[in-house]
Amino acid sequence: MTTIQLYDTTLRDGMQGEGMSLSAAEKLRVAHRLDALGVHMIEAGFPSSNPKELELFDLLSRERFEHALIAAFGMTRRRDARAEDDPALRVLVDSFAPVCTIVGKTWSLHLEKVVKVDRDENLRMIEESIAFLRAEGKRVVYDAEHCFDGWHADRDYALRCLRTAAEAGAETVVMCDTNGAHLPGQIATAVADVVAHLEGTGVQVGIHCHDDAGVGVANSLAAVGAGATHVQGTMNGYGERCGNANLVSIVPNLQLKLGHACISDEQLASLTATSHYLDELLNRTPNADAPYVGKNAFAHKGGMHVAGVMADATTFEHMDPALVGNRRELLISELGGKGTVQARAEEAGITLDDAASRRLIERVKELEHRGYQFEAADGSFELLLRKEAGDYEPLFTLESWRVIVEQRADGKVETEATIKIWVDGERYVRTGEGNGPVHALDNALRAVLSDTHPHLDDTGLVNFKVRILDETKGTEAVTRVLLDASDGQEVWGSIGVSENVIAASWYALVDSLEYAVQDGREEQAAAARAAGAGKSAAP
C-alpha cells in the first residue's frame, strides 16, 4: 500500500474543455467540495493579470481549507531573461498559494518547431525558475509537458530535464502525456525508467494523463504501478479534447482495487455526490453510465443479472456501491436512506422522527421522478425537511402572478410582473419591474415582504440555470430551474420544475426567499453581519 497524492486540476486544465465556464465565486465552491473530498492539492489557475483570476486568488486567500493546499499555475521563465525579472513568475511568488506548479518543455521537436528555444537554455529555464520559487519559500511541482513524447524521441534529454527540475528543488516532477497519445504499456515503461533514474534525488514522480485514446484512467494506474505517487486529473474527466484523466474513476480504482491510500472511507463515500455537484454547477448532464458514480453504474436490466444479484450481489456487482456513495436501485432517491436524511436534518437543527423521515423519502422520490434533484438545491431540500418536521412557515398564500415581457417597437425590452398574494389575512397586489422575469417577480415579492422581513434586503440572487429534462420519456419535456441566492455569508440553492420555464423559476424563487427567512436565519445573519462589519471597519 502506497500513499498517493491527489492533485486536482479541474479549475485550470478542466476549464479548457468546450463550454466550461465558472465564475470566481463558483470556483471557490468547487475548491471547498474538492477539499471536503480529501484532494491534497487544488490547482486553482494562473494568478495572472486577468481580473477574474485575481478575484479568485483573492477569495481563496481568505478561506480555510481542511486538507487541500492551493496550487498556482505558471510556466518556466522566458528565454534569455532572469527568473526574478519574469513578471509571470513574480505573480506566482506574490500569490498566497503555498504550492507553485510550473510547466516546462521536455520534447526536442517542440523546442525546435514551436518554441524555438535552445536545449541548454531550456534546462537553465527549468533550473532557474524552480530555484527562484524555492528561494521565495514556495513548494514546487514541475509539470514536464510532452514528457512521454520527449522520452521516446530523446530519452537522455528528457531525463536531463527531469533531473534538472529535481535538483533545482521541485518536490514533484510530473510526467505529462500532453497529447494523450500513449497506451498503458508505454506509460509504465517510461515511468519506471524515470523513477529509477531519479532515485536518490528525493523527488517524487507524478503523472498527468489525457483521454484521447480512451485509456486516461488506465494510464494513470499504470504510472502508479510503475512508481508514480502523485496523480493529476480532473473531476468527471473535464478537459480539452477528450478530457483529462478522470479522478472520479482513478480514486476508487487506486483505493478499492489496488489497495493504495488516497482519501478516507467517509470522503470516498462522498464521491458520487461530489461528482454530480460539479456537473450541476457546470450545467452539464451527469453521465448516467459513468464508472462508479453514474446512475446506471449499478443498475441491472438483464433478467439473469437481476436474478444473480438477488442471489448474491457479488455475482453481478464488482463492488458495494455504497463505498463510493452510489446505490444499486435506479429509482431510490439520490439522497439515500433514512440515515442520510436524519443526518441532514440534524445539520439544519431540525428534529425528524422515523415516520417523518419515511414520508420525506417518499416525497423526495416522487419529486425526483418529476425531474427534481436536490444535490445542488440544499435550500429547497431544507424546506422539505421543515415541512415534514412541522417546522415550516409559508411566506404568503398565492392567488396569482403574471409576467409580461415585450420588445417594443423602439427596440427597448421591458419586463413587469404582477403578483396577487395574501399575508396575515391581507391581500396585496404589487407590480415589479426588472431586467428579466425572475428579477421582476423577485421585486414584486420584495415590495410586499421586505417590511416584515428586513433580512431579505441583504439577500440577492446570484445564479440562475435552466435545463430541459427529456429523460422522462413519453411525457412532455420539463424544464428544471436552479437558482442560487446569497446573503453575503452563505449561498443556498433552490429548484423548480415545470414544463413552463417561468413557472419553474417562480417555484425556485419562492423557495429561495422562504429559505432565507426560516427559523432564526434572519437573526443569525444580522449577528454575523454585525461581527463582519466590526471586522471590516478595522484598518
Add this chain to the structure above:
Amino acid sequence: MTTIQLYDTTLRDGMQGEGMSLSAAEKLRVAHRLDALGVHMIEAGFPSSNPKELELFDLLSRERFEHALIAAFGMTRRRDARAEDDPALRVLVDSFAPVCTIVGKTWSLHLEKVVKVDRDENLRMIEESIAFLRAEGKRVVYDAEHCFDGWHADRDYALRCLRTAAEAGAETVVMCDTNGAHLPGQIATAVADVVAHLEGTGVQVGIHCHDDAGVGVANSLAAVGAGATHVQGTMNGYGERCGNANLVSIVPNLQLKLGHACISDEQLASLTATSHYLDELLNRTPNADAPYVGKNAFAHKGGMHVAGVMADATTFEHMDPALVGNRRELLISELGGKGTVQARAEEAGITLDDAASRRLIERVKELEHRGYQFEAADGSFELLLRKEAGDYEPLFTLESWRVIVEQRADGKVETEATIKIWVDGERYVRTGEGNGPVHALDNALRAVLSDTHPHLDDTGLVNFKVRILDETKGTEAVTRVLLDASDGQEVWGSIGVSENVIAASWYALVDSLEYAVQDGREEQAAAARAAGAGKSAAP
C-alpha cells in the same frame, strides 16, 4: 503484427443498456454499417421465440454481407438433459447463422450460489453443447462468463472449463470480465496463463470486457498484449451499467498505435461516421468528448495549443484525425485567428476574403466580450459568416414582440406570445400559445413563416439551456441561452445573450429559424427526405 478478429455485440449485449431499443429493420441497418466497417462477426441476438428476434433473423438470412459473419447467441444446454433435446440449442442449430456463440459458467461461486449446478455437470454441459453444435456444422464461439472471477477464485477449475470448450470444438474461447471488476494487470496475467495452458489445442482466445472501472478499452488491449486474438465489444461502448468495451476506441488503438491488423484503412476512415450513425439511430446525443470520433477529440482552444498545432500538428495532436474520418476543430473563441475563421467558412461553402475575415473576427471578439460563445452555436456562427460575406437573407423585419405568462387564480399556467413583423413589405400580427415563452414565440413565428418556408414544418427545437454569466461583475449580469434545433438530418446550435432571458431566447430562436432556411438548406433537406422516402417505399 497480429490479425485481430473483431466481434461486435452491439445488437445483443449493447441492447442491455438503459433506454436502448431498435426495431428489427433498424438492426438490419446496423448490421450493414458494421459489415461496411469491416467487423468480422456480428452477434445479432438470441434467435428465440421472441417475434422481434425471429423477424430479425429472417431479415438477416436474406441479406448478403461483404465481410461479416452473423453469430446467433445462446447458452449451454440445461442441466441433466441431452443437448439435442434442448429447445434453445435446437433454435440455434435451425438458425441460418453460420456462427453460434454460447455462454457458460466458469466461476464456482456462481455455480453454487446462483445456478446450483454441480461442477462436473457444468463441464458436461459445456462439452456436449459445443459438440452438438459442431456436429450440426456450426462454427462455435464459447463465452466463458465471469472468467476472471473464476480464474482468481479457482484457477484449475476455470482452466478445465476452457480446455473442455476447446477440446469439444469451439474455435474461440472468450474470457469475459462479466462484472467489469478487473484492471489491466489482472487481465493480462490471466489471459497469458490461459493462452499458455491452451497452447496446442488450436483454439483462439478472445476477450469480452465491460467499463465498470473505466478501463474497458485498456483491459481489451491488455488481453491482446497477452495473446488474445478475438476482441468483443460494442459500438460507442453501449451496454448495461457503464457499458461494454468500446470498439470505436479499441480498433484505432489496436491498429494505429499497436500495429495490429483489424480492418482496412478505408474502413477505419469510416469510423467517425459509423459511430455517429449509430447514435442517431438510437436517438442519443453523440459524446462530443469521445476518443477518436468525438466532435471535440481534435478541438483546440488554449492559445498555446492553437499556436502549437499551427506550427506542427504533432505537437498537440496524437494522430491525424482523417485516419478515423474525424477532423480538427478549432474552437471559435478569442484565441483563434483568421485561419480558423476562413477554414470554417470554407466548410460552410462560403467565400470570405481577408477584409471580411478581419471584420468577422472583430465582430466575434465583441460578441464574446458581451457573453456570446460560439463553440456550441454553429448555426449562429454560420449566420455571422454569411452576414460578413454578404450572403445573408433575413427572414423578417421585427416591429415588436410581447410574451405574457401567468399563473391564474385557479392554478393554471398560461403562456401567449404576440409578434408584429414585416415580411416582403407586409405587416403580420400573430399570437401563439405554448407551454413556455420560447414555444409560444416559436408558434407565433411559424404561423407567419411556414407558408413561405414549408421546410420549417420539419424542424423543431430539441434542447434549451440557460445560464447567467456573472463574470463581468459591476455591470449587470447577462443571460446566455443556447438552443439546439434539428430537421431530422442535422442538429444546429444557436445562441442569444441579453440581460433578459426572454430576449436572449428570442435572439437564439430567430437565429435557429434563419439558419434552417439559409442558402439551399431547404432544397437539400427536401431532397434527402425524398431519397429517404423512396428507400422506405421499396419492398
